[in-house]
Amino acid sequence: MLPPSPSLLVVATVGAVITGLMYSSEGLTRAERQAFAAQAQEMFQHGYDSYMKYAFPADELMPLSCRGRIRGVTQSRGEIDDALGRFSLTLVDSLDTLAVMGNLTEFKRAVDLTIKHVSFDRDIIVSTFETNIRMLGGLLGAHAVMLDLQKHTSPAVDSYYMNYRNQLLDLAYDLGKRLLAAFNTTTGLPYSRINLRHGVDRVVRANTATCTACAGTMIIEFAALSRFTNDSSFENAARRALEFLWQQRHEVTHLVGTTINITSGEWLRHESGVGAGIDSYYEYLFKAFILLGEKTYLDVFHTHYRSILKYLRRGPFLIDVHWSRPSRPIRKFMDALQMFFPGLQVLYGDVHDAQQLHNMYFDILQRHKFTPESFTVDHEVVWANSPLRPEFAESTYMLYKATGDSLYLEIGQYILRNIQDYTRVQCGFASLKDVRTLQLEDQMDSFVLAETFKYLYLLFADQTVLPIDIDAYIFTTEAHLIPLSIADIKLDLAPFGSHRRSISSFELSTCPARNAQLQTYLRLFRYSETQPVCKKYHADQLHDKVTTTTTSSSSSPPVVAPEDLDFTNQLHIQYLEFLGIIVQPIKDAVRLVYYPEQGSDSSKARAFLRKLSAVMRVNEAGNRDRTGQLVNVSAKQDNRVISARGSKAAFGPDTFEMLSSLQGVAVITVPEDACTELVAPINDLNGNIAVVRRGGCLFIEKVLNCQKLGASAVIVFNDEEEQHLITMQDDGNKERVVNIPSGSWL
Numbered sequence: 187m188l189p190p191s192p193s194l195l196v197v198a199t200v201g202a203v204i205t206g207l208m209y210s211s212e213g214l215t216r217a218e219r220q221a222f223a224a225q226a227q228e229m230f231q232h233g234y235d236s237y238m239k240y241a242f243p244a245d246e247l248m249p250l251s252c253r254g255r256i257r258g259v260t261q262s263r264g265e266i267d268d269a270l271g272r273f274s275l276t277l278v279d280s281l282d283t284l285a286v287m288g289n290l291t292e293f294k295r296a297v298d299l300t301i302k303h304v305s306f307d308r309d310i311i312v313s314t315f316e317t318n319i320r321m322l323g324g325l326l327g328a329h330a331v332m333l334d335l336q337k338h339t340s341p342a343v344d345s346y347y348m349n350y351r352n353q354l355l356d357l358a359y360d361l362g363k364r365l366l367a368a369f370n371t372t373t374g375l376p377y378s379r380i381n382l383r384h385g386v387d388r389v390v391r392a393n394t395a396t397c398t399a400c401a402g403t404m405i406i407e408f409a410a411l412s413r414f415t416n417d418s419s420f421e422n423a424a425r426r427a428l429e430f431l432w433q434q435r436h437e438v439t440h441l442v443g444t445t446i447n448i449t450s451g452e453w454l455r456h457e458s459g460v461g462a463g464i465d466s467y468y469e470y471l472f473k474a475f476i477l478l479g480e481k482t483y484l485d486v487f488h489t490h491y492r493s494i495l496k497y498l499r500r501g502p503f504l505i506d507v508h509w510s511r512p513s514r515p516i517r518k519f520m521d522a523l524q525m526f527f528p529g530l531q532v533l534y535g536d537v538h539d540a541q542q543l544h545n546m547y548f549d550i551l552q553r554h555k556f557t558p559e560s561f562t563v564d565h566e567v568v569w570a571n572s573p574l575r576p577e578f579a580e581s582t583y584m585l586y587k588a589t590g591d592s593l594y595l596e597i598g599q600y601i602l603r604n605i606q607d608y609t610r611v612q613c614g615f616a617s618l619k620d621v622r623t624l625q626l627e628d629q630m631d632s633f634v635l636a637e638t639f640k641y642l643y644l645l646f647a648d649q650t651v652l653p654i655d656i657d658a659y660i661f662t663t664e665a666h667l668i669p670l671s672i673a674d675i676k677l678d679l680a681p682f683g684s685h686r687r688s689i690s691s692f693e694l695s696t697c698p699a700r701n702a703q704l705q706t707y708l709r710l711f712r713y714s715e716t717q718p719v720c721k722k723y724h725a726d727q728l729h730d731k732v733t734t735t736t737t738s739s740s741s742s743p744p745v746v747a748p749e750d751l752d753f754t755n756q757l758h759i760q761y762l763e764f765l766g767i768i769v770q771p772i773k774d775a776v777r778l779v780y781y782p783e784q785g786s787d788s789s790k791a792r793a794f795l796r797k798l799s800a801v802m803r804v805n806e807a808g809n810r811d812r813t814g815q816l817v818n819v820s821a822k823q824d825n826r827v828i829s830a831r832g833s834k835a836a837f838g839p840d841t842f843e844m845l846s847s848l849q850g851v852a853v854i855t856v857p858e859d860a861c862t863e864l865v866a867p868i869n870d871l872n873g874n875i876a877v878v879r880r881g882g883c884l885f886i887e888k889v890l891n892c893q894k895l896g897a898s899a900v901i902v903f904n905d906e907e908e909q910h911l912i913t914m915q916d917d918g919n920k921e922r923v924v925n926i927p928s929g930s931w932l
Contacts, residue, residue, distance in 0.1 A: 213592040216648075222595075223646035225602060227287050229610070230639035233630065234284070234292075236614035237276045243303050245275035249614035250628040257310070268313035268379060269320065269632075273304050279320050279632035281328035282667050283640045285335070288653055294346050297328060301353045306361050309383045311390060314368045314376050315400040319466075319664040320632060322365065322407045325358040327666030329414070334654050334669070355414055362411045362420055374426035375401045375448040394449045398442050401427050402467030405474045406662050413672040422680045428474075429682055431467065432486050440493040441509040442467070457516040459506035460494060461524035466663040468494075469530050476533065477660050479673050482682050491534065501768040502546040503563050513759045519568040521560045525577035526663075529584035537588050544581050548597060551578065553881055554621040555604050566884065572618040573629060574605060576637030576665065583641045598645045605638075622883065637665040742786065748798035765791040852877050852901075860888040864895050872896035877903060880930075889928045900928035 214222070233247075241247040244254025254260075257270040269275065278300055284293040332354065336347035367385035368376035378396040381387045404424040412421035434451055435442050443453035444463035460468060468490060475483035497512035498504045504524060506517040525547050531540035550565050551557055557578055559569035579601055586594035608624050609615045615634060619627040649656060659667040743760040751758055762768070766785020785791045851874045855864055860876070861883035869876075876892035880902050889900045 214595050219595065219646045220648070222599060222602065223643055223648070225606070226639055226643040226646060229602070229606060229615070230283065230287060230635060230643065231289070232610070233614045233635050233639070234280055236612075237280075237630070237635070240613050242277060242299075243274045245270040245272065246632060247276060247614050247630045248628045249611050249616045249630045250626060252613035255629075265313075268311070269316035271306075271310055271312040271317060271321070271382060272308055273306060273321060274300070275320060276632040276635060278304065278324040278328075279636040279664065281324055282331050283635055283665075285328070285331045285653060286640060286656070286667075287643055288651070290335070290344075290653060293331075297332065297354065300325075300328070300357070304357060306357075306364055306382050309381065311379050311381045311387075313400075314365055314378055314380050315397075315403060317361070317380075318365055318404055318407050319662060319666075320636070322358055322361050322411070323662045323664045323666035323668075324636070325354050325361065326407060326410050326414070326668065327662070329354040329358065330410075330659070330667055330669050331654060334658075358411055359415055359417075362408070366420060366423060369423040369427065371448045373448055373451045374423070374430050375446065375451075376404070376423075376427060377448060394447050395445055395454055396448050397445050397463040398431060399462075399464050399466045401446070401448070402431050403470050403663055405470050406477060406660070406668055407666075409474070409478055410668045410672055412677055413675040416675075416677070418677040418679055421677065425680065425682070428471070428486075435490075436509050439497060439509060439512055440489050441497060441507070441512065442490075443509050453509070456509045457506045458509040458512070459498060459517070459520075459524065460504050460527050461506070461521040465523050465526060469526065469663055472530060472534060473660055473662075477668060477670060477673060487534075495539075499768075500563075502542050504543065505563070519560045519562050521569075522557045522572070522575050523577060525557065525575075526580055528581035529577075532581075532584040532588045537585070540581070540585060541589075544578075544585055547578055547581070551600070555608065555624070556618055556621045558621045565881070567622060570618075570620040570622055571627070572621050573631050574609060574615060574617055574634050574638055576633055576641055579638055579641040579645070580661075580665070583645045586645055595645065598642055602642055633664060640665050748794055751798070765794060767791060767794070851875065853897075854878075855892065859883065860891050860900075862891070864891050866895055869895055873898055876900045879903060885928075886922060886924065889924050889926070890922060893924065893926050897926060899926055902928070902930050 236249065236252075237247040240252045241254030244256045246255040247253075248255050248260070255270065257267050257272060277296060281293065281296055281300065284290075284296055329352070332347060332350050336350055339347050341348045364382050364385070365376075365380060368380040368390075370386060371377065375396060377386060377390050378393060378400050379390050381390055405421070405428055408420035408424035412418050430451065431442060431446070434446065434453065439458075441458040442464065443456045443458060445455040446453050455463075458464065468487065471483050471487040471490065475481065475487065494504070497507055500515075503520065504527065505515050505520065508514050508516045528540035528544040528547070531537070531543070547557070550561055553565050554567065556572040557575065558567045559571050559573075561568055579598070582594050582597050582601070585591070586598075605615060609618065609626065611626070614630045616626040617629040617631070619625045644656065654667075656667075658671070659669050662668060742764050743757055746758045746761045764786055766788075853869065853871055853874045854877045855871070856868050858879040859882035860878040864871070866872075871892055873896060876895075876897040876899070878888045878892065878900060885902060888902065892900045
């Protein structure tokens with residue numbers, strides 16, 4: 187049945203997921219692209235040179251104080267410092283970036299410094315995950331580049347590479363053996379931390395929790411180490427961990443949780459998403475197939491991917507849900523780490539969905555200049571810091587490689603410009619403490635040099651001038667380079683278990699040979715020469731391959747009458763999605779958003795929404811709790827009467843009638859977002875209705891600023907082309923009292 191309180195429902199219709207982006211589609215000239223590539227190159231060099239001058243051999247640079255961050259010496263930041271191991275992290279993480287950008291002189295010097303200074307025989311506890319992707323990946327990537335340059339550089343031109351004796355691989359092997367000790371558990375899942383000298387000591391053993399990504403992001407580096415050294419123990423350990431995570435998935439939804447007990451195998455946190463805690467688990471499943479050619483990896487990923495699209499997607503968003511009750515969103519925000527996902531979709535061939543998701547992320551970037559660590563579906567900031575993460579730049583690069591659309595070059599310019607204008611300091615690039623104020627903090631993570639600038643450079647660079655063939659490699663999750671050719675090295679590996687039969691197999695197909703083909707990023711899939719995975723897609727075939735191959739267009743879920751709608755019934759949710767109506771959570775309310783292009787029958791969908799609105803109006807009578815309910819608003823502006831429908835805020839006076847028939851003189855605030863303190867007489871708000879634009883700060887901040895100048899009410903309007911109703915929420919601070927009614931205005 188329909189929930190008893192109409193406060194649980196807000197209905198809206200929109201015409202599209204994202205409006206057009208702010209840039210033209212005209213391409214850049216070759217000279218312009220070279221200029222932007224040179225800019226990315228110079229910015230990387232500024233950060234790298236600053237690290238070498240002010241921080242080396244410390245792990246990281248503190249760019250505001252121009253000194254190195256040394257664990258145990260500089261102020262502790264808690265668990266984030268587990269990435270630091272007194273092993274010159276930023277130097278090793280930057281090695282293959284130096285080579286990719288063509289600075290081979292410094293690359294050779296940095297290799298020599300690594301061989302001379304880096305040691306892992308230290309009584310220090312480090313993150314197994316971070317040490318694997320940054321240090322082990324950095325050493326393996328640099329080793330692979332050295333072998334490549336050794337093969338393609340004449341000794342007469344440069345004898346340095348011919349004298350290389352696998353010293354980087356020796357370091358990687360030493361580190362790998364130390365990390366391997368973490369896998370000595372009953373489940374095969376690694377401890378989240380490891381003592382580099384003593385292995386699993388008392389402190390390490392005390393923590394039996396690890397994240398899914400932490401345990402499931404080892405196969406690329408460990409397989410590469412096994413293939414390079416002919417020691418299968420590393421790859422077998424990583425395979426066993428992945429296999430156990432798959433076995434622990436929910437048997438119906440095929441989703442995994444975020445945190446798991448490495449001893450019992452029980453899930454400790456049951457939220458399931460594609461962001462923090464799980465992200466690179468999915469990434470490495472598919473990349474393991476690309477790199478190693480074993481179809482089990484593809485089938486496992488394919489099964490998970492179908493579940494992601496089925497349960498996590500809400501319009502353009504991918505939200506976290508409960509792993510066993512996916513109709514119930516478990517978080518009210520998304521995080522920046524999930525911005526890698528469009529790039530993974532490109533590799534998988536789902537370019538259309540990747541573009542839609544990427545567009546939504548870019549909308550967030552435009553609103554805040556940088557991506558906050560977490561944000562709501564309304565693009566409001568939850569965690570305001572931004573450490574200059576690479577995930578959005580990575581997806582931008584992948585989409586450009588797949589489509590050739592110069593729009594992604596324009597987006598790359600936007601990213602470069604903001605990093606240069608707002609974060610560059612004398613000693614490198616500083617992270618943002620708050621994207622709303624652009625306040626900096628004394629931090630430059632190693633991934634800024636390892637990933638962010640690498641992807642931005644490759645976005646603009648002429649591939650023919652790179653010192654290596656970038657398409658002969660796969661990127662790790664830290665953007666290190668692992669050669670696809672390692673699949674040719676055969677090992678005696680432990681087979682996957684009998685659970686393999688429960689995997690939903692991905693049907694391989696040959697590529698169509700028609701014209702107007704779109705080349706995806708990676709071309710060398712090694713599963714089968716006679717029946718390759720299709721990697722070329724026509725413009726009219728860019729929709730999700732999984733949907734087109736597994737879903738029958740003739741079938742549909744049972745019809746649900748609007749008056750019987752139950753948001754706890756998964757079949758009802760499926761029927762809404764069949765119509766193109768997506769349920770989005772908003773605090774203690776939900777919003778239904780209609781996407782015509784996703785629905786099967788627009789006439790049925792619109793009829794459903796009209797009837798549902800009528801049901802809501804009937805249920806309004808006699809109900810006292812009206813927060814979030816649709817209301818009529820009329821106001822005068824410039825001798826015109828403006829009428830619209832709106833939704834009351836979830837804070838302020840509990841008198842619905844004050845807003846349901848609100849009338850008065852409308853005054854648009856200056857500035858329009860009302861996020862800063864308003865001043866008179868430019869804002870003549872006393873006794874009038876303040877009209878403010880959505881975005882820039884919390885809703886309650888806008889209302890409080892207007893209340894100070896005597897506004898009788900506040901209406902927030904949405905100036906985006908796709909209009910939809912929004913529910914205004916506070917920040918939970920009970921000391922900030924709102925005495926006037928407020929609401930959103932559509």
